[in-house]
Amino acid sequence: MDSRYNYTQTEEQMYALWEKADAFNPDSAPEDLKTSKKHFSIIMPPPNANDPLHVGHAIFVTIEDIMIRYHRMLGDDTVWIPGTDHAGIETQFVFEKKLQKKKQSRFNFDRSTLYNMIWEYVQENSGIAVDQIKKLGASADWSRYKFTLDKDIVKTVLETFKQLHKDGLVYRDFRLVNYCTKCGTSYSELEVDHIDQVSPLYFVKYPLVEDPSEFIMVATVRPEPIFADTHLAVNPTDKKHNHLVGKKVLNPLTNEAMTIIADDYVDPEFGTGIVKITPAHDPNDFEIAKKHDLPIKIAINSKGKLTDIAGKFAGLNVASGRKAIVEELTQKGLIDHIDEKYQNRVGTCYRCKRVIEPLPLPQFFIKVQDETKNLVRDALASLDSGETTIHGAGREKILRHWLTNLKDWNISRQIVWGISIPVWYQVEDQEEHITIGFLDAEKKFVQEQLSVLLKTYKLEEIRAGIQSVLADASVPYQVSETQPKTGVWIQETDTFDTWFSSAQWPFVTLQNTIEGDFERFYPTSVMETGYDILPFWVMRMMLLGIYKTGKSPFSDVYLHGLVRDQKGQKMSKSKGNVINPIEVVEKYGADALRMALVIRSTPGQDKSVGEGDFKAMRNFANKIWNATRFVILNNQEQATSKAAIGDAAFYTKLSEVVTESSALLDKLQIGLAADYIYNEFWHWFCDICIEENKAAKLSNKAIIDGITTFIQLLHPFMPFVTETIWQELLEEKVVTTPLLITTPWPNK
RNA sequence: GGAAUGUUAGCUCAGUUGGUAGAGCAUUCGGCUUACAUCCGAAGGGUCAGGGGUUCGAGUCCCUUACAUUCCACCA
Numbered sequence: 001m002d003s004r005y006n007y008t009q010t011e012e013q014m015y016a017l018w019e020k021a022d023a024f025n026p027d028s029a030p031e032d033l034k035t036s037k038k039h040f041s042i043i044m045p046p047p048n049a050n051d052p053l054h055v056g057h058a059i060f061v062t063i064e065d066i067m068i069r070y071h072r073m074l075g076d077d078t079v080w081i082p083g084t085d086h087a088g089i090e091t092q093f094v095f096e097k098k099l100q101k102k103k104q105s106r107f108n109f110d111r112s113t114l115y116n117m118i119w120e121y122v123q124e125n126s127g128i129a130v131d132q133i134k135k136l137g138a139s140a141d142w143s144r145y146k147f148t149l150d151k152d153i154v155k156t157v158l159e160t161f162k163q164l165h166k167d168g169l170v171y172r173d174f175r176l177v178n179y180c181t182k183c184g185t186s187y188s189e190l191e192v193d194h195i196d197q198v199s200p201l202y203f204v205k206y207p208l209v210e211d212p213s214e215f216i217m218v219a220t221v222r223p224e225p226i227f228a229d230t231h232l233a234v235n236p237t238d239k240k241h242n243h244l245v246g247k248k249v250l251n252p253l254t255n256e257a258m259t260i261i262a263d264d265y266v267d268p269e270f271g272t273g274i275v276k277i278t279p280a281h282d283p284n285d286f287e288i289a290k291k292h293d294l295p296i297k298i299a300i301n302s303k304g305k306l307t308d309i310a311g312k313f314a315g316l317n318v319a320s321g322r323k324a325i326v327e328e329l330t331q332k333g334l335i336d337h338i339d340e341k342y343q344n345r346v347g348t349c350y351r352c353k354r355v356i357e358p359l360p361l362p363q364f365f366i367k368v369q370d371e372t373k374n375l376v377r378d379a380l381a382s383l384d385s386g387e388t389t390i391h392g393a394g395r396e397k398i399l400r401h402w403l404t405n406l407k408d409w410n411i412s413r414q415i416v417w418g419i420s421i422p423v424w425y426q427v428e429d430q431e432e433h434i435t436i437g438f439l440d441a442e443k444k445f446v447q448e449q450l451s452v453l454l455k456t457y458k459l460e461e462i463r464a465g466i467q468s469v470l471a472d473a474s475v476p477y478q479v480s481e482t483q484p485k486t487g488v489w490i491q492e493t494d495t496f497d498t499w500f501s502s503a504q505w506p507f508v509t510l511q512n513t514i515e516g517d518f519e520r521f522y523p524t525s526v527m528e529t530g531y532d533i534l535p536f537w538v539m540r541m542m543l544l545g546i547y548k549t550g551k552s553p554f555s556d557v558y559l560h561g562l563v564r565d566q567k568g569q570k571m572s573k574s575k576g577n578v579i580n581p582i583e584v585v586e587k588y589g590a591d592a593l594r595m596a597l598v599i600r601s602t603p604g605q606d607k608s609v610g611e612g613d614f615k616a617m618r619n620f621a622n623k624i625w626n627a628t629r630f631v632i633l634n635n636q637e638q639a640t641s642k643a644a645i646g647d648a649a650f651y652t653k654l655s656e657v658v659t660e661s662s663a664l665l666d667k668l669q670i671g672l673a674a675d676y677i678y679n680e681f682w683h684w685f686c687d688i689c690i691e692e693n694k695a696a697k698l699s700n701k702a703i704i705d706g707i708t709t710f711i712q713l714l715h716p717f718m719p720f721v722t723e724t725i726w727q728e729l730l731e732e733k734v735v736t737t738p739l740l741i742t743t744p745w746p747n748k
Numbered sequence: 749g750g751a752a753u754g755u756u757a758g759c760u761c762a763g764u765u766g767g768u769a770g771a772g773c774a775u776u777c778g779g780c781u782u783a784c785a786u787c788c789g790a791a792g793g794g795u796c797a798g799g800g801g802u803u804c805g806a807g808u809c810c811c812u813u814a815c816a817u818u819c820c821a822c823c824a
Binding site: 001003004005194201218219220221222233265266267270271272273274275276277278282284285344345393394395397398401402405535564566567568596599600601602604605606607608609610612613615616617618619620621622623625626627628629630631632633634667669671672675678679686687690694 | 750751752753754759760761762763764770771772773774781782783784786787788817818819820821822823824
């Protein structure tokens with residue numbers, strides 16, 4: 001043995017050794033390991049199939065692998081199911097950037113061509129994430145690997161949708177949705193970031209019809225959709241203004257007459273106490289419009305351009321439209337004044353940072369609170385009963401808060417890269433209510449009402465180049481993967497929100513791996529992921545998991561913190577402080593990275609990690625290596641040994657260490673367990689026991705038992721160095737089981 | 749406006765049924781002692797944010813103040 005542990009040589013070999021022995025597969029577990037009747041299962045949070053790993057991935061791989069290796073050694077029937085995610089919007093976004101470089105956009109292609117291109121692209125890169133996860137030592141059962149777009153997975157996901165629809169929990173509705181005009185898709189409210197900003201607040205004058213020299217003043221930060229204003233509103237209890245109810249004003253841009261209505265949504269104290277109602281472009285106004293049955297006029301289209309009702313301004317985008325309209329209003333003398341320092345919050349796209357436009361679109365929603373099947377209520381109940389426990393500083397309260405305030409979930413996305421919503425719209429008699437965008441034979445984009453299109457094109461031509469179908473909310477539809485047998489139908493072009501399939505991940509994976517896996521491993525033991533996706537993922541897994549299986553998909557949720565740099569700052573590409581886990585693996589070894597990430601970490605709490613930590617843990621790996629070296633050399637020199645004076649106390653303490661380590665791991669106190677074992681190993685076993693052995697106060701047998709026990713305790717944390725050492729010990733005939741990974745956990 | 753979390757050694761953080769404060773890095777001193785200089789031995793350094801309370805006893809429980817971080821809501 002060299003005096004230094006060389007991880008670059010051994011890590012790959014050890015992983016190959018495990019794979020060769022099929023050690024990650026519970027169905028290949030050695031007989032002498034199957035001592036427990038318990039099952040232990042973790043579903044890996046699927047990373048984007050085509051993305052390289054960042055530290056966040058390294059954290060979850062490490063923590064989950066620690067749990068898995070521990071339970072495997074305990075003798076539990078243990079499985080860790082890996083997978084990757086198609087990551088709908090993320091991936092399409094990256095792909096579109098590549099198209100942009102070639103001066104192309106997604107609108108140059110029909111749906112199926114684009115889908116196939118992205119599929120190819122993902123295939124090319126799909127090995128990246130998996131390879132890197134292996135480099136970190138993940139003992140996941142790759143024979144059970146799943147991808148979110150695997151045929152069997154998709155089938156199960158669609159079944160859930162059909163069932164939800166049958167139960168009345170899916171509905172299609174014409175509503176204001178959060179739409180990003182750059183990404184070209186709607187989002188759920190969770191994907192919208194609200195950002196503080198200072199914007200000019202315009203005080204616009206609306207002339208009274210009965211006396212145009214009199215004006216009603218309304219404040220707005222968004223003058224550009226004034227074309228779509230339908231009414232003004234005041235609070236019915238507002239004595240200053242309620243005499244205006246029923247009177248009419250002129251729209252300052254269109255000169256159309258608008259009635260002033262009363263609604264208690266209006267805050268008399270705020271602004272001028274009078275609100276303009278723009279149903280199509282403000283969520284609150286939309287609600288009021290519904291309540292009072294007001295017409296909906298659309299001033300901004302899905303491309304972010306002003307529509308025809310903007311007259312000479314039609315075709316301008318929101319920003320330049322606003323400028324032009326403010327100019328126009330100023331000329332007309334209809335702008336009273338402007339508050340330049342008005343602070344407000346603007347919804348922006350989490351992905352591209354563009355301002356989100358609230359646009360009225362018919363979309364599919366999941367009803368989260370229903371009288372008979374109440375998804376939210378059931379999820380809360382599983383928290384109440386302790387069926388599911390959340391680990392992570394105060395996160396359970398946050399989850400409860402999310403659940404109690406949850407709105408219906410918009411699952412429609414206007415992108416190609418994803419699972420198609422299995423819905424078909426009736427074409428007959430509905431031609432005037434369906435708008436279609438497609439590429440004609442010359443690859444020219446055409447968008448028109450179907451009734452118009454059918455005068456020039458055959459339906460088959462349209463289908464071949466199809467990009468988007470926009471059916472009015474009134475158009476009848478059928479839920480089906482294939483075209484209904486009778487009649488003429490056209491398929492919905494929207495795909496599901498990626499999270500709709502991710503939310504089903506625990507059961508769709510187990511239902512499609514190996515016959516019997518679902519019964520054997522569901523509900524899973526632990527769901528381990530970052531606290532930042534608690535509402536996106538964990539909450540929704542509970543909603544759909546309970547709905548579909550009657551059981552919460554996991555009994556414990558371990559939410560790890562985010563990794564920060566050595567100064568405690570968030571990592572970001574622009575700061576240049578991003579840690580590339582693979583670089584760390586190459587420089588210090590995977591064991592060092594793993595240990596640095598988990599030691600003294602706490603669920604739900606961020607952890608700062610830097611070069612010094614990796615170095616320290618590399619040194620620790622070397623320490624383990626050298627302690628073993630001492631034991632082996634020592635053993636060779638003096639093969640026989642008698643019991644020594646310190647042995648009894650040593651064994652008592654050693655057993656204590658095993659008990660305590662196991663207790664900490666059982667309680668999911670991973671960071672504490674790592675710290676504890678680290679200290680006992682280095683500062684007790686190495687500093688004291690080995691020195692006592694040199695002084696003949698401790699027997700060689702005790703030292704051998706000590707090192708083998710510690711190697712076992714350390715294995716979940718630092719699998720490579722410990723397995724390497726085990727192989728050395730095996731050669732020396734100090735140990736007997738062929739692989740440490742499948743060696744039983746030490747007895748207490 | 750609401751909520752969560754944090755404030756412990758110079759730095760980054762542990763400290764989970766309340767019982768004489770810990771680790772890594774950094775600092776100082778001394779050591780190549782035949783497992784390890786990616787090491788060993790020793791040392792310095794904390795009134796555990798401030799205040800109040802419960803208790804025989806509080807970093808640990810309760811109240812309160814301040815500061816920090818994060819999340820949610822929000823209105824023209």
